[in-house]
Amino acid sequence: MEVVVNGHSRAVTKGATVASLLRELSLPASRVAVERNREIVRKAEYEAVGLSPGDRIEIVTFVGGG
């Protein structure tokens, strides 16, 4: 199925969760925050929150800034 991650379409397997997506992207959960359809997903829920077709996922982190 397709979801949108940071504005880009991406195929994920059925049954994918926020946690599995982060693993696939090699992103450490400790350094990011995740929104699913504009709702923040708490870190404790990464394993439990499944992805649905068309979900819009935002994964953010910290970059240099003033």
Added chain:
Amino acid sequence: MSFLADTLTLGGRTFRSRLLVGTGKYPDYPTMVRALEASGAEIVTVAVRRVNLDRTQESLLDHVDPERYTLLPNTAGCYTEEDAVRTCLLAREAGMANMVKLEVIGDEKTLFPDTPALLSAAKRLVKEGFVVLPYTNDDPVMAKRLEDAGCAAVMPLAAPIGSGLGIRNPYNLKIILQTVKVPVIVDAGVGSASDAAVALELGCDGVLMNTAIAGAKNPVLMAEAMRDAVSAGRKSFLAGRIQKKLYATASSPLDGTFF
């Protein structure tokens, strides 16, 4: 007051350095790391952005140790209250403490703040338990409103962000200092070490800068200069300067002259 005991308190946390620095626009990470060290800053600002899904790029957090520095997420680039609040909530979820540099930009060309939206966002974030440090203009009335809204400091600009124009309205900063009780941190517009010293001499509690250091020909040396300037400016303020007079007063005795 002993200078050794002179500290800056923000949201119940105490800091020895009154220089806050940004982490943007450095030529490379090693230069940034050395500049941060040279600045003596304990608080460094960071922006919140989409992760780069291309894993070939390094992460800021590989270079800035959150154990050593207090990372202060900003809401740079936010033009609405909604975006600013959303950014702060994401920053907190990403693992930061609850202190944020709140900015809501009102104009692309000047990057001046949209103060009604800023105030509204500040109120919401204070309710959410954030320690809010708002980037605002040099308006004493707005500074008071932000203090009344529960902000832990006010951060008036010296001049437009990244402009390096220095302190354009020291008189407003003085009025702000007499108007609010929370710390006043000059944020944005500082260009050189003397600008930073002036801010502290006026009685401001700190200075936040990014471009003045990162954009200097030698960022590490400029970071050191800023550290010294902030320290010197603060000491000069605490020491109490002499009154300005129009005419001279001799420094050497008039008695005992033999000519």
